[in-house]
Amino acid sequence: MLEENISEKSGFVRLALGIGLTACGISHLVKENGNKTLGMLSITAGSLKIAEGIFLYCPTKAMFSNNVKNAVTTSMQEFMDGDSLMTAFNSRYNSGNQNSNGGNGSTMQQMTQTAAKVAETVANTTQSGTMMEEAAKAIQGVTNNANQKKSK
Structure with missing residues (x-):
């Protein structure tokens, strides 16, 4: 099970932004002269943001916080x-x-x-x-x- 690493407020904002990005991506795909690549990227980014909002888990934040925690721990151990x-x-x-x-x-x-x-x-x-x-x-x-x- 994923451990929550973002707040409910942040999750709601991510959910709303994800829905908006997905809608923009769909509109780019529907247009005849719309940019199809931009539409696919918007849909992908929007779906990722929707998932982050639902599960209250951000993999990027988890990766950076673990790296920072390890760097600080290593530095302190070397210092001591x-x-x-x-x-x-x-x-x-x-x-x-x-x-x-x-x-x-x-x-x-x-x-x-x-x-x-x-x-x-x-x-x-x-x-x-x-x-x-x-x-x-x-x-x-x-x-x-x-x-x-x-x-x-």
């Missing part, structure tokens, strides 16, 4: 995949490191220095023993560790 995120991160920042200042990794050093400054500011402005201070200490530890690895 850790490997692709790390690949994108590495390509962005590693290529930047090689291109700037002779490839000495100044971009990464700037990032760690900025993180250290933020951590120091947070640690200085929060009360001792708070979660923010602990987070700031953790950030300082990570940046110090990163700076030590860079200097080796």
Whole structure:
């Protein structure tokens, strides 16, 4: 059984348009000098619209909504995949490191220095023993560790 994918209002409009298209197609076929090809196309399109209106199902809409749903699902799965995120991160920042200042990794050093400054500011402005201070200490530890690895 086909699952309805259009509303009743849209079905009524499609039914009315289908009847109109079919009538126009028949009139083209009846005329002596009428365009027979246009008449057949109008009758075909009209009958399809009538069927869509009766069954409240549009195959074109179903095809596009499935394709869009699959594309969004695939994109979100790829986006949430850790490997692709790390690949994108590495390509962005590693290529930047090689291109700037002779490839000495100044971009990464700037990032760690900025993180250290933020951590120091947070640690200085929060009360001792708070979660923010602990987070700031953790950030300082990570940046110090990163700076030590860079200097080796």
